[in-house]
Amino acid sequence: MSTELVIKDLHVSVEEQPIIKGLNLSVKQGEIHALMGPNGSGKSTLANALMGNPFYTIDSGEVTIGGVDILELEPNERAKLGLFLAFQYPTAIPGVSMANFLRMAVSAVRVENSNGSETTELLPMRQFRRELRAKMKQLGVDESFARRYLNDGFSGGEKKRAEVLQLAMLEPKIAILDETDSGLDIDAVRIVGESVNQLIGPNLGVLIITHYPRLLNYIRPQFIHILLDGKVVESGGWELAELLENKGYDPIREAHGLTETVVETEAEEPLASLRV
Amino acid sequence: MAELQKQQEAVDLGVSSEYKYGFHDDVKPVFKSRKGLDTEIINQICDVKGEPDWMRQYRLKAYEIFKQKPDLKWGGDLSGLDYDDIYYYVKASDRVERSWDEVPDDIKKTFDRLGIPEAERKFLAGVGAQYDSEVVYHNIEEELEKIGVIFVDTDTAIREYPDLVKEYFGTVIPSADNKLAALNSAVWSGGSFIYVPPGVKVDYPLQAYFRINSENMGQFERTLIIADEGAEVHYVEGCTAPTFSSESLHSAVVEIICKKGSRVRYTTIQNWANNVYNLVTKRSTAYEDAHMEWIDGNLGSKLTMKYPSIYMMEPGAHGEILSIAFATKGQHQDAGGKVIHCAPNTSSRITSKSISKDGGRSSYRGELKVLNGAKGCKSNVECDALILDEESRSDTYPVIQIDADDVNVGHEARVSKIGEEQLFYLMSRGLSEEEASTMIVNGFIEPLVKELPMEYAVEMNRLIQLQMEGSVG
Ligand SMILES: Nc1ncnc2c1ncn2[C@@H]1O[C@H](COP(=O)(O)OP(=O)(O)OP(=O)(O)O)[C@@H](O)[C@H]1O
Numbered sequence: 139m140s141t142e143l144v145i146k147d148l149h150v151s152v153e154e155q156p157i158i159k160g161l162n163l164s165v166k167q168g169e170i171h172a173l174m175g176p177n178g179s180g181k182s183t184l185a186n187a188l189m190g191n192p193f194y195t196i197d198s199g200e201v202t203i204g205g206v207d208i209l210e211l212e213p214n215e216r217a218k219l220g221l222f223l224a225f226q227y228p229t230a231i232p233g234v235s236m237a238n239f240l241r242m243a244v245s246a247v248r249v250e251n252s253n254g255s256e257t258t259e260l261l262p263m264r265q266f267r268r269e270l271r272a273k274m275k276q277l278g279v280d281e282s283f284a285r286r287y288l289n290d291g292f293s294g295g296e297k298k299r300a301e302v303l304q305l306a307m308l309e310p311k312i313a314i315l316d317e318t319d320s321g322l323d324i325d326a327v328r329i330v331g332e333s334v335n336q337l338i339g340p341n342l343g344v345l346i347i348t349h350y351p352r353l354l355n356y357i358r359p360q361f362i363h364i365l366l367d368g369k370v371v372e373s374g375g376w377e378l379a380e381l382l383e384n385k386g387y388d389p390i391r392e393a394h395g396l397t398e399t400v401v402e403t404e405a406e407e408p409l410a411s412l413r414v
Numbered sequence: 415m416a417e418l419q420k421q422q423e424a425v426d427l428g429v430s431s432e433y434k435y436g437f438h439d440d441v442k443p444v445f446k447s448r449k450g451l452d453t454e455i456i457n458q459i460c461d462v463k464g465e466p467d468w469m470r471q472y473r474l475k476a477y478e479i480f481k482q483k484p485d486l487k488w489g490g491d492l493s494g495l496d497y498d499d500i501y502y503y504v505k506a507s508d509r510v511e512r513s514w515d516e517v518p519d520d521i522k523k524t525f526d527r528l529g530i531p532e533a534e535r536k537f538l539a540g541v542g543a544q545y546d547s548e549v550v551y552h553n554i555e556e557e558l559e560k561i562g563v564i565f566v567d568t569d570t571a572i573r574e575y576p577d578l579v580k581e582y583f584g585t586v587i588p589s590a591d592n593k594l595a596a597l598n599s600a601v602w603s604g605g606s607f608i609y610v611p612p613g614v615k616v617d618y619p620l621q622a623y624f625r626i627n628s629e630n631m632g633q634f635e636r637t638l639i640i641a642d643e644g645a646e647v648h649y650v651e652g653c654t655a656p657t658f659s660s661e662s663l664h665s666a667v668v669e670i671i672c673k674k675g676s677r678v679r680y681t682t683i684q685n686w687a688n689n690v691y692n693l694v695t696k697r698s699t700a701y702e703d704a705h706m707e708w709i710d711g712n713l714g715s716k717l718t719m720k721y722p723s724i725y726m727m728e729p730g731a732h733g734e735i736l737s738i739a740f741a742t743k744g745q746h747q748d749a750g751g752k753v754i755h756c757a758p759n760t761s762s763r764i765t766s767k768s769i770s771k772d773g774g775r776s777s778y779r780g781e782l783k784v785l786n787g788a789k790g791c792k793s794n795v796e797c798d799a800l801i802l803d804e805e806s807r808s809d810t811y812p813v814i815q816i817d818a819d820d821v822n823v824g825h826e827a828r829v830s831k832i833g834e835e836q837l838f839y840l841m842s843r844g845l846s847e848e849e850a851s852t853m854i855v856n857g858f859i860e861p862l863v864k865e866l867p868m869e870y871a872v873e874m875n876r877l878i879q880l881q882m883e884g885s886v887g
């Protein structure tokens with residue numbers, strides 16, 4: 139049975155400031171969705187709120203995975219239900235090697251370990267090593283990654299690769315990729331795109347947050363959603379990406395009676411100025 | 415926790431084969447002095463041990479100094495320490511009297527969790543008889559003998575190598591150094607004596623528990639290590655299991671002499687029961703081009719005051735101190751290190767990592783001195799403190815005194831808290847809050863832990879895990 143992430147009328151605020159204002163979205167295992175929206179529109183806020191980041195306050199709404207209400211759950215319990223977030227800005231954990239961390243994480247989320255016990259039963263070392271090596275090879279990640287401290291001193295691109303490696307190892311049912319393509323050079327975007335593509339299949343549903351159709355060229359989403367003013371204002375197919383690409387957000391803003399709100403972010407190039 | 419179990423597996427591959435000790439119940443004569451201290455008790459100690467007269471005089475003189483010295487007025491709170499309410503000499507075999515049932519449950523539980531072998535547990539808990547490591551010891555003893563290395567307990571050394579002991583004993587830490595050094599000099603018992611001849615390199619760590627017939631876990635250990643010219647040795651003291659003891663004062667003295675071109679590393683991880691005052695004086699002298707390293711891990715105890723020090727006596731000497739302290743509820747870890755540059759072109763480094771949790775307090779107390787004329791010295795001090803909650807505390811008391819030119823000195827102190835973002839990141843990958851914070855703490859001390867011998871690194875991580883348990887909720 140395929141698992142579905144269902145978001146109903148979600149309201150999220152950051153420091154008392156409403157950011158997500160009544161958002162609806164569903165992602166099934168096996169489906170690929172893209173979520174696009176201008177800087178500061180709340181894409182990362184949504185992603186963090188779904189994963190359970192305590193910094194973000196859920197004001198109302200409902201989020202379920204496979205019918206289970208997750209809003210009261212700790213982030214690790216959400217992970218065990220099969221939710222994964224590749225962070226826009228992954229956090230460094232000095233002194234903790236990628237391998238040690240991944241073994242713990244993989245052991246924690248594996249179904250056979252969800253026995254309700256407090257302490258995580260570790261995967262046998264050999265089995266873990268074999269899996270890790272295979273996945274690193276598959277994704278073209280250098281073996282030295284395993285020994286490095288988690289995201290510590292990683293370049294922007296390396297961090298993103300590390301997130302994809304975690305995605306591959308944790309085998310979630312629903313993965314949110316928050317700008318996994320940003321900060322990558324052209325070749326790296328291809329590599330990440332191809333990597334994610336290899337992981338896509340009937341057991342993985344993906345919500346890709348991106349500003350650039352370049353990544354979407356590798357991972358063709360079936361559904362594209364536009365986030366404006368805290369809501370999904372348009373959903374459609376590839377034609378939406380093309381519309382954005384050519385015209386930017388203004389036509390959509392106008393259609394929905396929204397005026398541009400200026401947001402100060404150290405934004406990367408806005409979508410409209412890019413010609414892929 | 416994951417990481418630990420992983421490392422444990424590596425260790426299970428054979429590193430811990432020393433654990434195959436049995437123990438037997440030989441009945442030994444028992445001696446226990448009455449509480450408190452006076453010259454009569456000191457004379458009794460000498461009589462029971464059958465010590466030569468010079469040591470008796472040494473002890474008596476130290477006792478006079480102890481009486482005259484004022485109480486320590488700095489460091490931790492010593493007001494709960496009553497010198498008259500302490501047994502100063504208990505012969506090891508006396509500890510047989512305690513039965514396993516009397517060992518507190520939390521200590522037993524900890525032994526279980528650490529996977530300490532039965533025989534060693536009883537020994538550590540002060541239960542059971544002599545710790546029979548004879549077989550292991552004999553093999554090592556033979557090997558050491560071949561290369562001329564002396565490794566015995568200090569009481570044996572007094573009997574068998576009196577000249578050598580007499581030449582160096584108390585030369586690095588004189589009785590008059592401080593009140594507790596005086597006390598130790600008066601009542602010391604047990605500890606290790608090591609002599610490594612010129613040019614000899616001992617290529618495996620010498621561990622205290624290889625010794626037989628020693629009062630290993632003595633309250634007032636006295637250790638003396640001499641690395642002759644070009645010699646190399648790594649000594650590992652103590653054990654990481656919580657050392658259960660009804661005695662509330664432990665005050666050891668460790669003296670190390672690193673002669674020209676020698677290298678010595680001294681590793682300790684201590685985890686005393688929560689009632690213990692652990693007040694230790696550790697000092698070494700490093701001569702031309704010698705390398706001295708202290709690695710010091712402190713957990714448990716009520717109050718630990720310990721600042722391993724290195725005197726760089728001649729050009730080219732290098733000193734290194736790595737200190738890890740973990741203070742939890744009701745504990746004060748006052749730890750750090752001292753480096754004294756007495757000669758030009760010497761270098762040193764102090765790295766300290768402390769963790770405070772559940773109202774625990776850890777302080778870094780350090781001293782860096784460059785004496786007049788000691789040109790061209792380099793020293794770097796780095797202390798990192800991690801505070802896990804609002805009730806806990808961390809302080810830094812660095813003293814830096816530079817009386818020479820052309821000196822390159824760096825001092826850095828950082829205090830941090832476990833970041834919400836770090837916790838969330840790890841939890842989003844499936845780790846519970848406790849697993850996540852334990853992983854962050856282990857990462858924090860990793861740069862020091864990786865310097866430890868494998869089995870100690872594993873135990874260190876497991877100890878951290880134990881300390882972290884139940885901390886979240
Ligand atoms: N951790 C945070 N601290 C402070 N403000 C935040 C935080 N996260 C989000 N916000 C605020 O919420 C709003 C939405 O930000 P969010 O990061 O969700 O946008 P985004 O759509 O992901 O933008 P971008 O495309 O630039 O990544 C912004 O005004 C932002 O400043």
Ligand SMILES: [Mg+2]
Nearest residue numbers: 181182183226
């Ligand atoms: Mg964002």
